[in-house]
Amino acid sequence: MLHLHHANRLEDLAEKLRRNLETPLGEVLKPEIIVVPGTAISEWLTIHLAATTGISANMQWLSPARLLWQIFRDTLAEVPDANAFSADVLTWRVLPVLEEEDFVSRHPALSRYLRDSSELQRWQLAQQMGLLYEQYLVFRPDWILDWERGPAAHWQGALWQRLISEGDTRHWLRWRDALFERLSDGSIDEGVLPERLSLFALTGLSPAFLEFVATVARHTQIHLYHLNFSEGYWAEIVSDRERARLLAVQGEAADAYLDQGNRLLASMGRLGRETLGQLIGLDAIESETYQVPGRHTLLGVIQSDMTELLDSRTIPPPELAADDRSIEVHVCHGPMREVEAVHDQLLDAFERDPSLTPADVRVFIPRLEDYAPLIEAVFGSATGARYIPFALAEHALADQGALAQGFLALLRLPQGRLDAREVSALLDLPMLQRRFALTQTDVEQILNWIETLGIHWGVDEQELESLAVSVNPEHTWRGGTDRLLMGFALGETDSVYGGYLPVLPGDSSLAELLGRWRGFLEQVISLRETLSGSYSLSRWITICHQILDHFFAPDEAEMDNVVRLRQRLARLASDGAIAQFVGPLSLPVLRDAVEGRIGDAVGGRFMSGGVTFATLAHGRCVPARLICLLGMNGDHFPGRERVRGLDQMSLAPRVGDRLRRDEDRLAFLEALNSARSALYISYTGASARDDTPQPPSVVVSELLEEIEALTQDSSRSEKLTVRHPLQPFSERYFDRSSGLFSYAEEMVAPEMISIQDTTPLFGSKLEAPQPGDLSLDRLVDFLANPARVLLKGRLNISVEPGAALLSVREPMVLDPRARRALERDALVAQLSGEEREPFIERSRLGGTLPSGTPGVLAAQQAWTRVTPVTEHLAPLLDHESCQTVAIETVLEGWRLHGLLENVRSNGQVLWSVDALSPWFMLRAWCAHLLLNTDSGAPSHETHLVDAIGVIRFPEQEDAVETLGGLIKVYREGLCRPVPFFPRSAWDYVSATKNPLAKAQRTWMGSEYASAARESADPFFALAFRDRLETALDDEFEGLAAQVFGTPARLVKEARG
Template identity: 30%
Template sequence: MDPNDRSIQIHSCHSPMREVEALYDNLLAMFEEDQQLLPGDILVMAPDIETYAPFIQAVFDMPGEVPSVRGESRRIPFGIADRSARRESTIIDAFLKIIALFGSRFGASQVLSVLEISPVREKFGLSEEDLELIRHWVAEIRIRWGLDGENRRQMGLPDFSENTWKAGLNRLLLGYAMPGKNEHLFNGILPYDHLEGSETLLLGKFLEYTNRLFSHVTALGRSRTLNEWSQTLTGLLNSFFLTDETTEREIQALRRAIRNLGDQQALSGFDEVVEVEVIKSYLRNYVEREGFGFGFMTGGVTFCTMLPMRSIPFKIIYLLGMNNEDYPRRSKALGFDLMARYPRPGDRSRRNDDRYLFLEAILSARKRLVISYIGQSIDDNSLIPPSVLISELLDYIEQGFELPGEKGGGISDRLVTTHRLQAFNPEYFRGKDKLFSYSEENLRAARCCLEPRQETARFITTGLSEPPEEWKTVELVNLVNFFRNPAGFLLKRRLQMSLEEGYTTPTLIEERESFDVKGLERYTLEEMLVEKGLSGRDTRDLFSVVRASGQLPHGKVGEYRYYSLTPGVREFVDRIQRYLAGGGLRPLDINLDIAGFKLRGQIVSLSAEGLIHWRYAKLKAKDHLRMWIYHLALNGVAPREYPRRSFLLGQDEVWEYAPVEKYEEILEGLLHKYWIGLSNPLKFFPETSWAYARQVFKKGGEREEGIHSARKVWMGSDDKHGKPGECEDPSYRVCFGKANPLDAEFQQLAEEIFGTLFMHQEGRTSK
């Protein structure tokens, strides 16, 4: 045997993806070696092509003309055959999803998933951006499942109408007609107040879609003859799918399946009515069984399943997935199958059929036979034996051939190529005979693997130039926002960087109604109740409004949960009103000139007691920071008759801030840090810095103890139910990378900012 003979190759890989990547590079090498070889001369087969279809599309579906390391195009035309029509066509899948809605819960994501298909969206004049806004509406008005209360009753469940499609769509419609202000009901419906201008046109299109969908699906409940079903399904198809040159082939395939129903009635003479479940089963089986007939011998590389009678000669035959567990395929005999229990000579054996298919593939290869299998564990790199057919083939070759100068053995090592775990392994670019790659991206990655690891450089190393002088005119609210996240303020306001832009997460659609009120839902509800309570509304009278919004569990549970929250809210409102009892004072305008800075703004929520801020939750560092900065400004502008104290109220705590004599000096220090932070990111992180300063100033701990407390907040908890660390903030990760920012600069900033705050702060529980 010629040592350079490559007519038979066997490739051992770690995963199906690596098999396809190795296949791709091998095909490029074959085209480079044989200028007469065409993509249509190559057949790639697998025991089940559906397993490999996503990997084939990921590797072969390259946009445009992608160059290789040699500068040539790497795009190879291909077609995948033997796929079921449903898996091949999003339109057929969407059509079956619509029919499957009958008898379902009409879950919010089920209904919206049909709109994700572009021909359906285009039929109703909707875009992807429109769909995202619709998803936002559905989440906001808390549609979960069910058409209405009657639909739920038909399922044997309580007929509550909350969180149904009817309740949610009524809120949208009424929101277009009249404002609700989250407190006024009309006929038991709470209007949705957040529709704007042109969004009403989108609402009309969405309502057209839902009305058409629900009417068509509910109509499927009537029994019909096969011919009537053919007409009904044709009408459904025409109502939801736009036909053009890109969708015509798939829609025609559906029309054939639907038309076949009427043909079967005419041929069989069966005129009885049948239920929709029979039609569902027929369509599912039809599209699973029938493909489009495309993908086979289309001029590109053909991918297909290994089937009998497919012994068509090709120059190159490539077999994927020749794994020990997968091929030859095992027959799964049923317990009552007596033929399998008592086999006789002449009975068909699936394993023997697969052996014959393997032999057919060998005989069909005119120039080259290439076989690949998963021969190494992706977890621990342990060896996995190939299919017994590969072992038998290698044994046969070993018995009949030998390499020049070698006696007994060595051929298997020559035929089998053992691939590496990653396609960017440097071994592929060392010029070796059996390991090679044409990927320029993988070459760059391989070079990076060989380079010594370096610490990630800071985003801003030398500092920015000072901002223009107009930045020295500072709004008080902007000063507060700066100290809430100095790095984020620098990136967003000074550099105009939005870390979220282009990475928006799709709105999450829930399909289960609330069984409790907790987390963010509870906080939002309680904040709304506090606001209404302070405006004079009795929180006990708002139950019907909250229930209509869909925030509560259904029935008595929701009523109980609501009225278990209101006592705490009323007590908190009463506490706030005690501080406001002396009567409100007029707001104060802020106009302070400090060390070249102009501090501007307004202070509201003033009473005879002083400045009052509140939040119905456990207070955080950002709440104390905001209170402190406003308190300093109050001490700078308050007339003699105004109090110079401030009060910060939390759910179970009250913090009093005493008058500050050196307010100007402290504000000057804060403004100076603000100015530095516009050019260099400050190592000030509100929650982490608060934990450090509190340990040092409030608890009298050493700096090492403060750093220990700060590190816990910075890193967060490893527990899956724990809070993420402050280090997860994108702006901190951009500015500081993986470096540890809890250094001397961090300690100094925390001490300077929070030290004076603690000196003027006195706290007590409200219980």
Template identity: 30%
Template sequence: MALHLYSSNRLEILADAFSRLVTDDPLPPMLPETVVLQSGGMARWLSMQIAGKTGICANLDCPFPNQFVDRVFRKVLGGEDFSKVFDRDILQWQLMKVLPPLLSEPGFEILKRYLQGAGGVKMFRLAGRLADLYDQYTIYRPEMILAWERGAESNWQARLWRYLQGRDDCQRGVIHRAGLHGRCLAAIHNGTAAGVFAQGRFSVFGLSSIPPYHLDIMTALSATVDIHFFFMNPCREYWDDIVSGKRINKLAVGFNREPEELHLVEGNSLLASTGRQGRELITLLHERGEWQEHDLFVDPVAEGSGATALEMVQADILHLRSGPDGECGLTGGDGSLQFHSCHSPMRELEVLYDQILKMFADDPDLRPRDILVMMPDIEAYSPLIQAVFSVPEEGVAIPYSIADRKLGNEGVLVRAVQDIFDLGRSRFEVSRVLGILEHDAVLRKFGFSGEDFARIESWLADVNVRWGIDPESKVEMGLPGTVDNTWRQGLDRLLLGYAMAGNGSRVFADILPADNIEGNESEILGRFIEFTEKLFLFTGEIRQQRDLAGWSELLADLLQEMIEPEIDRQQEFSLLVRVIASLAEKQAGAEYRELLDFDVVRSCLDHDLAQGGLSTGFLTGAVTFCELLPMRAVPCKCICLLGMNEGAFPRIGGAPGFDLIAANPRLGDRSKKNDDRYLFLETLLSARKILYISFVGQSNKDGGTRLPSALVSELLDGLKPCRDQAGNGRADPVLRHPMHGFSRKYFDGSDARLISYGKDGYRAASALSAGVPAAPLLCGDLPLPPDIGNEIDLQSLLRFFRRPAEYFCRNRLGLEIDRNGHDFESSESFSLGGLDRYQAGSWLLDKLLSGSAPDDSLDLLRLSGILPHGSVGRAESARLRDEVSAMADRVKGYRSAANAEAEERVVEAGGWRVTGSLIADCETGRQVIYRFAAITAEDRVSGWLKHLFFNCLPGKSEERQTVVVGIDKTFTLDTVDNSREILAELLEIYRDGTRKIVRFFPKASFAFAEKLAEKGEEAAFARAKEVWRGSDFSRGEGGDPYYKLCFRETDPFDREFAEIAIRFFGPLLEQGGRR
């Protein structure tokens, strides 16, 4: 039997060699072909390569290195049932059990100080770090573990390990990998393993790093089976001893010598800087046996053809060249090496989208499957990828898939469950509870629709639920146990409102019934109360301590009662079920039966969920987006790297200060930094036509320059000699993109490298270049509505003139802007202001005018939950009572002579029939309009329309007087002789407003008309624009979302605006009005 080493700079050449091995020397049909790989993505790629060569790939067994070694242990050591006590997850809970009693012993002071005053979560996380280290020690330092067991060391880590080993449920040196490693090697060397492997060979493919632990087992097996190692070697020359320039300079400083005096060779600077991991593997391979070597190198530069920049860089690495050898061959414009600097990750994706379209245009043979896009942090880019590639412009859709997403961050079901977990330690704010209900899986479980959710929001706003389950929950938080604004008060009001009509004044058992539950809404209310009661119950349950099995049972029940996944979310739901069930398995495996707070269990679940990912998305035939991971770079025509920012890549691994591996590094040790450097090198070698590198190189705040990853800078530095030789050394190889996709630079041809296929961007750039103003919502008038007729109710007319743009959008276009629903407060009121004060004052004013006693009405307000609590509430109530009482007296003073009640009336004007209800007395000729607020332009609009309508009504008195009463002022409108003609003219404006957006804005139009009479037209337009724009202290009228939609960036103040303002407010201002 022998060791075979296949070396090539191209992974597909190694795949061909493996395919030939499998086909030329096939195993018996029922035996699987075992090939050790490092990732599932590599397994998928290799199987596709074999199928492409042979027509089929079947019975291919692809274990990871640890899985393979575990199989060898079971085969060689007689199939023993090895205990899992020292598996990482089980070991963490074992440490949770043994650490507390050890903290008081000598030698563990460092841990005692670290955990001083800490809760269980900090202990759990420390146990996790220690479990990780011990797991690594058994693989990377097995001899140290065995020496500890012999008592060779007295440090606290060694003592802690011996304490774990000294338990009754352990057998020394057997149940962990360090002990199994030695026993297995001894069995292989003494010949007891001969004949246990029926395959006759094992293969290792594409690994760029492997610990000596695994290599020892694999090379030892060569005594009984053939071992075929397929290694992607970037260089065909001897390069074990090359040293990076940075390292040479550092050594020169240390030895106080010139760099040349050290006689160290850099070879190729990029290979020396990034290839450390590969050099160490080559050294380890050569130290562990005599290999039959098979060199399969291919020169990237084909003879007789012009080399691209990418091919020349790859060839320099292959031949260990430090720079251009003779004619460099780089023209600098072939597009094989691209560097793109953008202002944000979003712009990186937008630029990539356009550049991929350009690649398809330039190469008709290029397919989506030929493009691989990698980035250091797929989680940060995943929503941006979907935003850009899922909403393509007309007819341009690029198929794509996203791999390596972690369900702990991406899963909608996971987020729903985590929101429920978060609720347990919250104040039960109404926004949090509704946030849970808003998850689709929760809505589906309780049978709610979107309309049901909106109705529930409205109910909760009406009954003023703010936070807190009930008075008892407030007391547990150390706060006064008041029922006001709690869930219990709000739900009781809703239930009582269904049982009895409160009419805003009937109280039962100190509960004011809600008046907004009608008919079959009771079913919705019942399901909502079921939802809240389950949350209340869960909140109480998680405040109790349980063992892991108890938590597993509780959380499994919660999952079944609160979540109903869609069909396409079953994989994610299964992960949740498995992770929760694993709690009980960990208890059984570690025999850990201590009672735990939920915070510890939550930390465990978050860790496990973060490790669980989607197993789909890699190499699916579409453009693949994935994370930059070791052994992930597979050959592709085009490889794109995004997010290559300084500090983001290579990633820095933060080892704890007590990590003994980091303190004494050896060949074969894992290093996140070295892994990433070698991954960059593999990526560079795996690109066949284009290597596309993108980074955030410009600030989107001030436009300042930001540096790319150090690896990108090194690649750029390595290209400079070739650019100099090609005569374009001054040209910046980095393409710096504008901040926006609608920049004119993409379309004016000033830089041929800047391209965009975006039609919207082109239109925007053209408009900006030509100075074309933004178009309004409508380019022309609509026909009159077919059902307009000649009848209208007064309330519709009032709604139109108060907000003409909103009326048009809602009633003609069917457009309704979401104003973000209800803005729920997360705390009780500490003062009565804003909308709450207006609503409370308006309600109280109506009560006083109907004859109710002020104090009785204030008690009803308190029960409604709108008033502040305690002494603040009493003081606010007194102030409100005094203010409302004073306004009620003013209103009564005007109404006493009229004694009017609301009646339905009809008026005919200009061929229109207007119906409406007024609180007016036609016999005495007076109507009184009041509102518990300061008089605004909209009040003047409403008052004027109602006054005109009142003037048109018949009666004994020919005088007609309308009194508008507000908090700050009162104004009076007297008889209008031509009221019917004015009303008819305003009805024509309404008719126009049903087919177009009329330029009437109550505030700006009133300001214009008022200033026009005083200062003239120029001052009037200026004043209208001030009101429209607003100031730093108040929002202008133009900030209304419907005005923004209808007028965009256009100027609404034209002659039509002036004419309508004069037509409406002119007669009103001529009348004057008395204070």
């Protein structure tokens, strides 16, 4: 017997179910079978039953499709465990037929569609046809059976006949007919059927499924719990658009039998109307329970009108409170702003109503995957009182972090050039680091090697030749790492061996790391070659499992995702096996299939105890006190059909057809009906680029029109609409008169904060460090930027920008650092007597030069630039080799030590190809002072050489006192910010007039060169944030003279 229960509230349907379940089954250990549309309903129903009865156990939750196959397997012999006619399996059955030129050529329409198509395009058509055939089996069973009985005029029918003739023929229609026949002749023991079936809150039921239910109900108890919006008969009401169309066709006489009823039900509820009409036609025992929500709020009025099937245009307007907020519409500039806005609005709702909890809130979004990372960013990053417990009820495996991203990146290797960024992105994956025993420090060293070696893309010289590109092979992975391996083997050398210029990789302890890195590269290269072939599906799945084995070492927390991914791969292999697919596949097809599997939703907890985020289709009819609908954009919702151009059902629609737009409209209506206290709607109503207005979804527009009609207030919709500014830090959020608000204190604009002066970074001096070891390099680094050493070195505060992305293209021009390194090499080459052409060839093999003529020109320019320096430098270095001298002395309690290079009997020799910069002068002066503390040195002079000539620093008799003074500055600079800024200080001591004005221009910039100001340095800006414009004070002038006074005077004397 079929029992049909109607109610407009899910709670009332659940109560009917509870009362029916009080009657126990004949076999108490058998589970109660409850058929639901998804896990959202099953979770909600489980908790509801447990709350009302004290327990909810021994329930078997099934989908409608699983119910069919379970009944078939229980009642019929030889029913397979797997369905060979699911969309996924049908895809693999269709693909080989589309590959057959003979079949395709016999059908002109299909032939035109596939003309010049790739294997990937044929695969995508097979996917569409798999979806369509699955729909045809449910909504056009007569077509399927007609195609199987005789010739088919359309190519889709001929394709179906081909599938049936060469593969499994046992689709659900055949099992249905067999079951009906055996039920009719009594050859099935009715005891094998479930004693009781409960079909709860199902929507969009096909006529074929309802026929199955009605037939089985003659032999067992079936209770169908139907969520019905209205207590009135609304199966035949028409919308304004439908009415106008019918009147145009049938004339004014048709108006006598056209019933419009409630406009929202008529406009949005086509699918619900047709379902109701089909249910009413069943032979069933019916019961009804309806509750009118009440007319005290705007939301309650709309829901009551639907329940009572009222046309708002025919009744007086309701009396509503002026502060009614039961329905709100929020207009934002994009998804991120929608999520930020709803976070603030929820905080406000919890504050206004302490009885409202996060568990009382549901947030539904048409495409959750578009919003998931934004939700994690906004809700997940909130702390303290702003944190709201939340959960995503479903997510794609691809959204679950590094595993899916890394796995798909490896599958994409053949489509790229294996560039430096691809490889560095892989090295960033913790699971991959563990597999190859790499630490984060190791990865940083590898990235440094990649940059130093100039590796940009490509495997090796052979690959470059196959691509017919003229690029230096030194920029490839093997070319670069081979040079490192040669460096380990041969040590430091400038000689070329076998076409390689060895590079010393640094500490010899890095040899093991180089081996692990090269091993990783070879595995990547080998995988890339493997992925370039075509294989059977089973072989591809084996390769995928090998990728997981060889490249990923998950920890315990990551293991679940690995298991899920392996299960998805196994399911893919199973689908191919069921379809008996044996053809070869190229990587693009395999990758698309895998991406589709990874993109499938993974179920999470719907009833999480916090705010639940879910797709609108997943949880639309689950009741909640506050329901929020995000992403209600005109161009996204309602959605479009996935295979509209191929769908023959759209050309001949029937009652019960499930169209995406109708399903989405019904889902909106169900969400509206399920909100118990308030409904929050948001959409992208303005472009974030140019503020161009964008329309809301048509369902939102229709709801607003209904609100204006029932209130008889044309401005009502605007009154309940909140328009948010483009940025979350807009002043409007912190202006009480705007009506907007924000709980994000960090978004308050600095100028709006009432502060008299900027707070100094240091309220008091730090404790002075105890004297200890101090290297010359450390002292020079301090003087180059005292604020950086204080903040980063002592307080571990870093404000430096992140590392630049690795280059993926061979250089066309040299950057300044590479140019200076090339010029240093050129200078050493000239001093050693090397000719220009060997130097250019050696530089090319070094991997730092651009390819071809640009590289030759760069080397020639470097050679030319250093020639004047060489001419001035050669006489100072003639006939005597340079020594590296270690000097150590104790000053002010500190043990100062350093290595001085290029020391000869005539003193120290230092050179610069560029103009003498402040940083060069700092190093030169400190080295000169340290040299002069060594009483045993053969000479205490220092010679500075550049392209102009030679500058001589004479013996410095007060070197100990001068160097001791610099150490005092160093110690003071470790306790507080000291105002020494090298560029500004050098300009100050070098100026012939108005020195402070010149230094101020360097420090703060000018109207024409503000970007070059020294105060823009992030460490200087932070340390002197309270006095940036007045930092060049008396102390600055004193430090400038102390550090640079003497060297500046000597330069002036030498150069005039």
